[in-house]
Amino acid sequence: MAAGFLTVDDVTQVFPLQGGGRYVALRDIDLEIAEGEFVSLIGHSGCGKSTLLNLMAGLLQASSGGILMNGRQVTEPGPDRMVVFQNYSLLPWKTVRQNIALGVNAVMRDWSAPKRRALVEEKIAMVGLAAAADKYPAELSGGMKQRVAIARALALRPKLLLLDEPFGALDALTRGNLQQQLMKICQEEGLTAVMVTHDVDEALLLSDRVVMMTNGPEAGIGQILKVPLPRPRERLAVMEHPDYYRLRSELIGFLQQQRRLRQRRAVVAPLPAAAPAAREPLKVRLGYMPGLDIAPLAVALEEGLFDPALLNVEPVPFDDWQDLEHELRAGAIHAAITAASTPLALCLGLGGADPWPAITPMTVSRNGNALCLARRFLDRGVNDRQGLAGELARGEGVLRIAVPQSRGIAEILLRHWLAAGGIDAERQVRFSELSPMGMEAALTAGAIDGFIAGRYRVARAVESSLAYVLATDLDIWSGHPEKVLTCSEAWAELHGEALEALCSGLMQAGARCDDGAQREYLIGLLSRPQWLGSGSSLALQRQFDYGTGQEPAVLLRFNQFHADRAHVPNRGEGTWLLTQYSRWGWCPFPSNRLELLGQVYRHDICDRALERAGYPVLHPERDAIALADGIAFDQDDPLGYLRSLPGACVPPVVPVNLPAANAAAPRPLANR
Secondary structure (H helix, E strand, O other): OOOEEEEEEEEEEEEOOOHHHHHHHHEEEEEEEOOEEEEEEEEEEOOOOOHHHHHHHHHOOEEEEEEOOEEEEOOEEEEEEEEEOOOOOOOOOOOOHHHHHHHHHHHHOOOOOOHHHHHHHHHHOOOOOOOOOOHHHHOOOOOHHHHHHHHHOOOOOEEEEEEEEEOOOOOOHHHHHHHHHHHHHHHHOEEEEEEEEEOOHHHHHHHOOEEEEOOOOOOOOEEEEEEOOOOOOOOHHHHHHOOHHHHHHHHHHHHHHHHHHHHHHHHOOOOOOOOHHHHEEEEEEEEEOOOOHHHHHHHHHOOOOOOOOEEEEEEOOOOOOHHHHHHHHHOOOOOOOOOOHHHHHHHHHHOOOOOOEEEEEEEEOOOEEEEEHHHHHHOOOOOHHHHHHHHHHHHOOEEEEEOOOOOHHHHHHHHHHHHOOOOOOOEEEEEOOOOHHHHHHHHHHHOOOOEEEEHHHHHHHHHHHOOOEEEOOOOOOOEEEEEEEEEEEHHHHOHHHHHHHHHHHHHHHHHOOOOOOHHHHHHHHHOOOOHHHHHHHOOOOOOEEEOOOOEOOOOOOOOOOOOOOOOOOOOHHHHHHHHHHOOOOOEEEEEHHHHHHOOOHHHHHHHHHHHHOOOOOOOOOOOOEEOOOOEEEOOHHHHHHHHHOOOOOOOEOOOOOOHHHHHHHHOOOOOO
């Protein structure tokens, strides 16, 4: 993270509880605040807003991570950071002038007495209290007391002003006047300010950005809303701005979605665990499709990485993604290693099925796909995307491409890559869903012109001189989620500890799969008949053969299982998937996307699994995502991203109905 005026760098705050427990108030907070910026923190009670403010003030020390101001770590309170509290905190036996002078005399001892007095009088006048300078707090109204508190903070000439609901106890008229006065002071003084508030209108009036916090415990940043309203601002002019009610709706919508998520968690809260002596290992039927992505599953079973006291994992192979999803929805399998797009698609009911409450607690693998074309295209000079675009522009017919799953991650990435090269994916390409097992035969028979699949299938087609590789997904989005663990929300809550143990085993196995020294071991393991058979050695070779006659290349992390926070479910990545669903007309863009993403992407389960596996608990970074078209994707402005796409128009934005948590209540299959 690049250093700014104020940097909150990967901050986690944990408080000890009586009896030996602990409460994680904040988890992995990253935030940059520019000099002169006004930022508001908003969220429901218990989301850690005041805790974060106290960390910035130096009143608390972060359990991990740190806060930098102008490149120096904040370790204690200081006059360069002043806090204005809701309760004023004035000394009742001192006058307005004396309350303000108290800090000035303590901090600015090297100033002359006349100079200190002049500074006090200047700040009294700044907040309009010259006539009340000799009054005591008991003689002041609430608004006047808060002005004294602001003047006292400003008198120390801070670089950062921290405000903890400063106007929360005031009547509407007084609050409005003080808000206007605060804006004027911050602008004239060039102050940087961070304010905690529950008032969305106050946040919009005062802020350059509003940081929206998710529910606690383990609260994080859910969204950052830019407020592009011109300054200086007047309340009435702000409310008449054409963007005001859109921004207000965004803030209120976020708070409503967080409330519904909290209510949903309460509805599906797990039953009390049975006594340890009565517990038997849970039988977990885990579905998968054969391919290199199942390497962690094979390693975990081979090395006994699944806790035998908690679960007994039975791998269940499938030949077709539709069959796997059907059995998952029916409860015949308890969980599955699915495409990264599957949990959202199940929840939205894409493809005509009823919405189903899927969740994903972890990413199993990243990258790993490639686009293969029949060799006749190479003979015609099609060796890059530009050549393919030219071939299609000459009217040589529609390009027939097989994908392993309709509307799945492979098709989504390929559509994005084609469109970025000027190819009309709707008119010039025909996508057909085909099991990876049948792609080679279909290409041989001339039923398709190419396919996109994992390295296992690609290597076989290249080795047999049937096809060549035009592009890999490293060319489209390096580090994209490829396979994730998916189960129903109800099953996850009913068997929470077993699910954490399942994730933990896969995570530990993923670390082994990323170890280059384990390659020969992986080849031997995956070559067994119950996994991939003899073809695994071809797929796991160190160099990637494009089949074009050029020297094979080493593609680092073509299959990525553990490195760079690979396991962490990323709601920003899910937001990009939602933009693509809307881009291609598969569903409207959900106005309640944060509620949907909060339901599907379960950081809380992932965190506990990482701890169980002995790995650092990290959340995904909020950096913009770079993809093939060169247009940076900002998860906080998905509609702006859609508007920036060539020839794109913003799709309908409507709330989607989320499936009830108990819509997939599992049958009693635990030990059948």
